[in-house]
Structure formats: structure tokens, C-alpha cells
Amino acid sequence: MKRVATGNMARMLLNGVLIGLAASLFLYGCAGDEKSAKGKKLYHHYCSHCHGDSGQQGEGFNWDRMPDPRPKNLASNAEMSTFSDKEIFDTIYRDMRDTSDPNVLDDDSYFAVSTMPTFKYTLSEEEIWSIVAHVRTLHGMSLTYDWMGRKKELEEAFQVIQQEMESTKSAYETAIEKAEAAQSAYEDTLTDAQLETYEPKDITVPEEAPFLSINAKFEEAKASVENFSKRPKKTRIERPDLTISDAELAVQVEKGKSLYRNTYGCNGCHSLNDEGGLVGPELDRAGFRLNPTWVYQWIRNPQAMKKHTRMPNLGASDADAKALTYYLGTLRAPISQVPVPEAE
Numbered sequence: 001m002k003r004v005a006t007g008n009m010a011r012m013l014l015n016g017v018l019i020g021l022a023a024s025l026f027l028y029g030c031a032g033d034e035k036s037a038k039g040k041k042l043y044h045h046y047c048s049h050c051h052g053d054s055g056q057q058g059e060g061f062n063w064d065r066m067p068d069p070r071p072k073n074l075a076s077n078a079e080m081s082t083f084s085d086k087e088i089f090d091t092i093y094r095d096m097r098d099t100s101d102p103n104v105l106d107d108d109s110y111f112a113v114s115t116m117p118t119f120k121y122t123l124s125e126e127e128i129w130s131i132v133a134h135v136r137t138l139h140g141m142s143l144t145y146d147w148m149g150r151k152k153e154l155e156e157a158f159q160v161i162q163q164e165m166e167s168t169k170s171a172y173e174t175a176i177e178k179a180e181a182a183q184s185a186y187e188d189t190l191t192d193a194q195l196e197t198y199e200p201k202d203i204t205v206p207e208e209a210p211f212l213s214i215n216a217k218f219e220e221a222k223a224s225v226e227n228f229s230k231r232p233k234k235t236r237i238e239r240p241d242l243t244i245s246d247a248e249l250a251v252q253v254e255k256g257k258s259l260y261r262n263t264y265g266c267n268g269c270h271s272l273n274d275e276g277g278l279v280g281p282e283l284d285r286a287g288f289r290l291n292p293t294w295v296y297q298w299i300r301n302p303q304a305m306k307k308h309t310r311m312p313n314l315g316a317s318d319a320d321a322k323a324l325t326y327y328l329g330t331l332r333a334p335i336s337q338v339p340v341p342e343a344e
């Protein structure tokens with residue numbers, strides 16, 4: 001009698017565990033599906049023109065116009081299964097670097113192609129993971145990377161740095177208080193005549209440098225946690241000061257020309273003299289058509305001016321965006337030289 005009861009208990013418990021397991025697998029599966037469904041939408045908006053809806057070479061409308069090297073076949077299991085999830089993520093989430101720099105070309109860990117844009121400054125990390133999940137389905141695999149674990153890691157790193165920042169900050173504040181007290185004690189010893197010519201010194205303490213350095217890291221860690229689920233901020237960029245001497249202008253134009261091709265791969269999406277991508281408008285006459293202030297602001301943060309534009313924010317610095325703006329200002333092809341698109 002007793003044994004039967006225990007057996008039943010055990011079976012009931014086991015059933016409970018199995019139901020729980022099935023439910024969590026179901027939820028896990030749904031979360032995965034939901035993730036790649038979201039990724040599919042984003043992929044169609046931001047990637048299909050170059051990579052094709054199915055990931056096949058030659059399928060995207062921009063394929064024929066992209067400079068070499070062209071992308072691999074994202075639909076090929078043989079080619080893509082050699083990449084880890086994290087490696088695929090990194091190709092989408094990286095800073096643009098000068099690909100004509102031999103150090104970049106020698107760096108095997110780096111993907112040295114300027115015409116694959118970064119999406120780091122346009123989408124959230126979580127959205128990019130959902131895109132990786134979708135890319136995996138294109139070649140019959142599924143995402144195994146623990147992206148929730150990654151989120152937790154970022155949160156934990158933030159907490160550690162927050163504690164360090166707080167103790168460094170209080171050491172800094174104590175040092176400032178002490179220095180202020182010392183200064184006012186000194187002032188108390190001065191005669192009225194001395195006080196008349198006395199200039200108080202700016203208070204500086206050696207504790208300031210470590211505080212500023214940890215504070216910068218703190219802000220960075222905070223941004224990483226926030227940016228995991230949220231897109232980078234779309235704050236409108238201030239009006240730039242674009243006044244420049246003629247001699248300096250010539251230098252900046254050359255720099256901008258190199259950035260255009262070698263760093264930011266603008267030519268992957270825009271054409272000049274009928275060469276280059278078709279994702280964005282041709283820029284042959286940009287110097288006539290477009291206002292430099294607007295161009296600068298657009299390059300720094302296109303999403304702040306047009307929320308769903310397909311042009312990603314490529315993370316150009318103030319200096320780089322200025323050089324690009326000066327360069328685009330020189331693109332002044334006469335109308336007759338702009339090739340007329342062939343009728344379909």
C-alpha cells in the first residue's frame with residue numbers, strides 16, 4: 001500500500017517536472033521564433049538590397065553594383081556554418097575602420113571590408129541578435145548564442161564599475177573638501193592688506209584624474225546596458241562650424257574622398273559617375289543640390305532626420321563627417337555628364 005502511494009507520488013512529481021519542462025521548451029521555442037521573425041523584418045529593410053531576401057548571391061537589387069569583394073552566400077550552410085553566432089554578430093556590429101590601412105588588413109580578427117556597413121549605431125544589440133537569428137535560418141541553422149547571458153554580463157559589469165566609481169568619487173570629494181578647508185585656513189591667516197591683492201588658487205587634487213577616468217568607464221558601461229535593448233539615441237546634431245581656409249579645405253577634401261571609399265564604404269550604396277551602389281541617390285551633383293550643414297547633420301545621424309531610412313548611422317566622428325561634407329561639396333558634375341539611367 002505504502003509502496004504504491006510512493007510510486008504514485010513519484011509519478012506525479014515526474015509528470016509535473018515533465019509538464020514544466022515541456023512548457024519551458026515551448027516558451028523557449030516561441031521566444032526563438034519571435035526573435036527570428038523580428039530579425040526577418042529588420043533583415044528585409046536593412047540587408048536584402050545587398051544580400052537578397054534568401055541570402056543568395058546575385059539576388060539583391062544592389063548586387064551588380066556593389067564593389068568587390070561581394071558577400072558570401074548567406075544561404076549556403078557549407079560557407080556559413082564555419083562562422084560562430086558571435087562572428088556573424090561582429091560583422092554587423094563593429095566600428096568602421098580604414099581598410100586601406102595595412103594594420104587593419106593584417107588583423108585577422110577584423111572584417112576588413114568597408115562596403116559592409118555597421119549597424120552598431122542604428123539598431124540595438126538585441127535587434128542585431130534577432131537579425132543573426134534570422135540569418136541562421138537562411139542556411140538551416142538556429143541561433144545558439146546565449147544573448148540573455150550576454151545581457152546579464154553587461155549588467156553585472158556595470159554594477160562592479162558603479163561601485164568602483166562611487167568609492168573613487170567619494171575619495172575625490174573628500175580630497176576637494178580637505179583642499180578647500182586648507183585654503184580657507186590659509187586665508188584666515190592673511191592680513192587685510194594681504195587680502196586685497198590675494199587671488200585664490202584653483203583647487204586641484206590628484207584624486208581628480210582617476211575619478212574622471214573611472215567616470216568615463218562608468219558612462220560607457222551604463223550606455224552598454226541601456227543600448228542592449230534600446231536603439232542608440234537619435235538626438236539631432238548641432239549645426240557645425242564649416243568655415244575653413246582654402247589650403248586646409250584641399251587637405252580635408254582628400255581626406256573625405258578616402259573616408260568615402262576606404263572607411264565608410266559610401267560607394268557600396270551611392271554611385272558617382274555611374275559607379276557604385278544604387279541603394280541611395282547618386283551623389284554626382286551633391287555639391288550643387290545639398291546644403292553642407294544638412295549633409296553634415298545627415299551623415300552624423302540620419303535616423304534623427306528620417307527615422308526609418310535605410311542609410312545606417314556609420315558612427316562618423318565630427319572630424320570625419322566634416323571631411324566627408326567638404327568632399328561631397330566638390331561633387332559638381334554638369335547635368336550633361338550625369339548618366340541618364342537606361343529605360344527599363
Ligand code: HEC
Nearest residue numbers: 046047050069070071072088091113115116117131268269
Ligand atoms: C551595402 C551593401 C550591404 C548591406 C546593406 C549589408 N551588407 Fe552584409 N556584406 C556586404 C559586403 C560587401 C560584405 C563583405 C564581403 C566580403 O568581405 O567577403 C558583407 C558581409 C556580410 C556577412 C559576412 C559574410 C561574408 O560575406 O563574409 C554577413 C553575415 C552580413 N554581411 C550580414 C549582413 C546583414 C545582416 C545586413 C543587414 C543588417 C547586411 N549584411 C547589410 C554588403 C552589405
Ligand code: HEC
Nearest residue numbers: 117264265266269279280281295299306309310311312324
Ligand atoms: C547601406 C546604404 C548606405 C550607405 C552605406 C550610405 N548611404 Fe547615404 N543614403 C542611403 C539611402 C537609402 C539614402 C536615401 C535616404 C532616404 O531618403 O531614406 C541616402 C541618402 C544620402 C544623402 C542624401 C542624398 C540626397 O540626394 O538627398 C547623402 C548626402 C548621403 N546619403 C551620404 C552618404 C555618405 C557620405 C555615406 C558614407 C559616409 C553614405 N551616404 C552611406 C544609403 C546609404
